[in-house]
Amino acid sequence: MSAMEALLATILLSSLLLVSSADISSKIGVNYGRKGNNLPSPYRTIETVRLMNAGRIKLYDSDHEILKLLSGTNIHVSTTVPNNDIIRIASSQAAAEQWVQNNVLNFYPDTMIRFVLVGNDVLSHDRRIWPSLVPAMRRIKNSLNAHDIKNIKVCTPLTMDVLQSTFPPSSGEFRSNITDTVMAPLLRFLNGTKSFFFINAYPYLAWSANSRNISLDFALFRGRTNQTDHKTGLVYTNLLDQMLDSVIFAMRKLGYHDIRLAIGETGWPSAGDIDQVGANINNAATYNRKLIQKMTSKPPLGTPARPGAVIPTFIFSLYDENQKPGPTTQRHWGLLRSNGTPIYDIDITGRRPLSSYKPLPAARSNMPYRGKLWCEVAPGVDVANLSSALSYACSQGNQTCAALNPGQQCYEPVSMFWHASYAFSSYWAKFRKQGATCYFNGLARQTRNNPSRGHCNFPSVTL
Numbered sequence: 378m379s380a381m382e383a384l385l386a387t388i389l390l391s392s393l394l395l396v397s398s399a400d401i402s403s404k405i406g407v408n409y410g411r412k413g414n415n416l417p418s419p420y421r422t423i424e425t426v427r428l429m430n431a432g433r434i435k436l437y438d439s440d441h442e443i444l445k446l447l448s449g450t451n452i453h454v455s456t457t458v459p460n461n462d463i464i465r466i467a468s469s470q471a472a473a474e475q476w477v478q479n480n481v482l483n484f485y486p487d488t489m490i491r492f493v494l495v496g497n498d499v500l501s502h503d504r505r506i507w508p509s510l511v512p513a514m515r516r517i518k519n520s521l522n523a524h525d526i527k528n529i530k531v532c533t534p535l536t537m538d539v540l541q542s543t544f545p546p547s548s549g550e551f552r553s554n555i556t557d558t559v560m561a562p563l564l565r566f567l568n569g570t571k572s573f574f575f576i577n578a579y580p581y582l583a584w585s586a587n588s589r590n591i592s593l594d595f596a597l598f599r600g601r602t603n604q605t606d607h608k609t610g611l612v613y614t615n616l617l618d619q620m621l622d623s624v625i626f627a628m629r630k631l632g633y634h635d636i637r638l639a640i641g642e643t644g645w646p647s648a649g650d651i652d653q654v655g656a657n658i659n660n661a662a663t664y665n666r667k668l669i670q671k672m673t674s675k676p677p678l679g680t681p682a683r684p685g686a687v688i689p690t691f692i693f694s695l696y697d698e699n700q701k702p703g704p705t706t707q708r709h710w711g712l713l714r715s716n717g718t719p720i721y722d723i724d725i726t727g728r729r730p731l732s733s734y735k736p737l738p739a740a741r742s743n744m745p746y747r748g749k750l751w752c753e754v755a756p757g758v759d760v761a762n763l764s765s766a767l768s769y770a771c772s773q774g775n776q777t778c779a780a781l782n783p784g785q786q787c788y789e790p791v792s793m794f795w796h797a798s799y800a801f802s803s804y805w806a807k808f809r810k811q812g813a814t815c816y817f818n819g820l821a822r823q824t825r826n827n828p829s830r831g832h833c834n835f836p837s838v839t840l
């Protein structure tokens with residue numbers, strides 16, 4: 378061949394390589410969660426995501442307006458089949474085909490859809506869906522194949538609770554009640570289609586549940602000590618690597634040695650309740666900046682069990698979402714406030730050197746609070762909103778509000794605020810162990826100061 382032909386062949390080959398490696402680029406993604414009633418429009422959001430130079434975006438649905446807005450951008454898109462469509466799609470190729478027509482073919486390739494995620498955390502939820510998960514993934518994949526679409530992978534994001542053992546990483550093992558029924562067929566599918574194992578991995582959750590035994594520095598990628606897994610000899614410098622490798626070892630135990638990992642969600646909350654240790658801007662910025670630096674490093678770092686592997690990573694989350702229930706951290710996972718402004722400086726491309734960031738505000742405390750806590754009416758709440766929350770709290774357990782009955786010790790002073798603070802404290806003290814939170818849709822907050830002001834005995838939580 379002529380020199381010109383050789384040159385053209387090289388260019389063609391390298392562009393082919395670029396195309397085929399597109400789905401494993403190390404560009405960082407963001408999760409576009411939308412559980413908020415005060416978030417910027419999808420239009421403004423996609424503009425923001427472009428300006429942030431995010432390489433990927435992950436949707437929890439397949440919203441058509443958003444998919445349309447993403448067309449013509451160079452953002453790689455992950456779109457989701459909702460959990461409640463899984464059984465239907467598993468049972469009918471026509472249903473899968475229709476889903477693909479409506480939610481992929483209508484937008485692809487102008488919208489660079491690269492992952493179709495079937496469900497979210499399926500194995501943490503409704504057991505009835507489990508048997509349908511892999512069949513639904515197969516049907517979606519069949520449909521994409523029928524349209525000759527090669528660069529969309531079909532995956533399903535799972536959480537760390539699919540493992541029954543994670544530490545040390547070499548002990549990683551899937552829960553026995555899903556191993557044969559779901560994990561084995563899932564891994565066969567992922568291996569056969571060269572797809573990714575999507576894992577949601579939160580060092581924050583592992584550390585905060587066990588902050589006495591795990592050092593914060595280890596969770597924040599700034600460990601001054603290393604941990605060796607004595608069975609393998611692998612040396613770990615951070616908790617995320619340990620979590621990822623426990624998944625890798627669990628897959629190996631079922632015979633799968635090279636299914637690639639992707640991180641569907643990871644991050645760190647920038648604010649939390651008094652009983653939620655370590656949720657602050659300082660730690661959130663440290664975690665996410667170092668995460669980005671690690672995951673975009675060239676050459677790729679991988680993990681101790683998989684050195685050099687590229688791990689597509691999606692940060693949770695783009696925005697603080699004010700309509701998420703539960704503890705305060707739930708509403709503070711965002712990189713951005715609900716008005717679209719950044720909570721802390723962050724360069725999602727990983728190109729900015731960490732040393733160039735301005736100093737962060739000092740963290741108030743990274744030590745777990747020890748002492749008593751109460752749950753009181755939050756400041757500024759409209760009294761008219763309290764009665765239904767009060768009735769709810771008092772209807773949980775037959776003695777929760779006994780002290781508020783006429784003649785009982787907390788009846789006086791007769792005021793909605795007073796009674797509601799009593800009810801919130803009593804409810805929370807009784808049911809916190811079962812997962813109850815002091816929130817009541819924003820009507821309540823935790824306090825270290827006994828709201829009873831000495832009138833009567835308000836139940837408290839002791840940490």
Ligand SMILES: *[C@@H]1O[C@H](CO)[C@@H](O)[C@H](O)[C@H]1NC(C)=O
Nearest residue numbers: 504540541551552553554555
């Ligand atoms: C599966 O096993 C885990 C413990 O490994 C347990 O917590 C969970 O409740 C079990 N789920 C079902 C549906 O049996």
Ligand SMILES: *[C@@H]1O[C@H](CO)[C@@H](O)[C@H](O)[C@H]1NC(C)=O
Nearest residue numbers: 544585586587588589590591
């Ligand atoms: C922390 O470590 C101690 C001693 O190594 C152990 O007894 C304890 O169970 C650990 N706590 C948790 C929550 O794992």
Ligand SMILES: *[C@@H]1O[C@H](CO)[C@@H](O)[C@H](O)[C@H]1NC(C)=O
Nearest residue numbers: 600601602603604612613614
């Ligand atoms: C921990 O391991 C890393 C990478 O292997 C190494 O660069 C570092 O010096 C080690 N640190 C300590 C305290 O052993």
Ligand SMILES: *[C@@H]1O[C@H](CO)[C@@H](O)[C@H](O)[C@H]1NC(C)=O
Nearest residue numbers: 565568569571631632633634
């Ligand atoms: C995984 O797929 C490869 C082909 O890509 C195959 O050689 C290997 O046997 C598969 N692994 C298992 C455990 O089926």
Ligand SMILES: *[C@@H]1O[C@H](CO)[C@@H](O)[C@H](O)[C@H]1NC(C)=O
Nearest residue numbers: 758759761762763818819820
């Ligand atoms: C209080 O109730 C009003 C009217 O129902 C509602 O618009 C407002 O959002 C409520 N506030 C809170 C904090 O629940």
Ligand SMILES: *[C@@H]1O[C@H](CO)[C@@H](O)[C@H](O)[C@H]1NC(C)=O
Nearest residue numbers: 772773774775776777779807
């Ligand atoms: C009230 O709760 C106590 C335990 O807290 C239980 O023994 C009792 O049966 C309950 N009474 C009613 C009427 O449910």
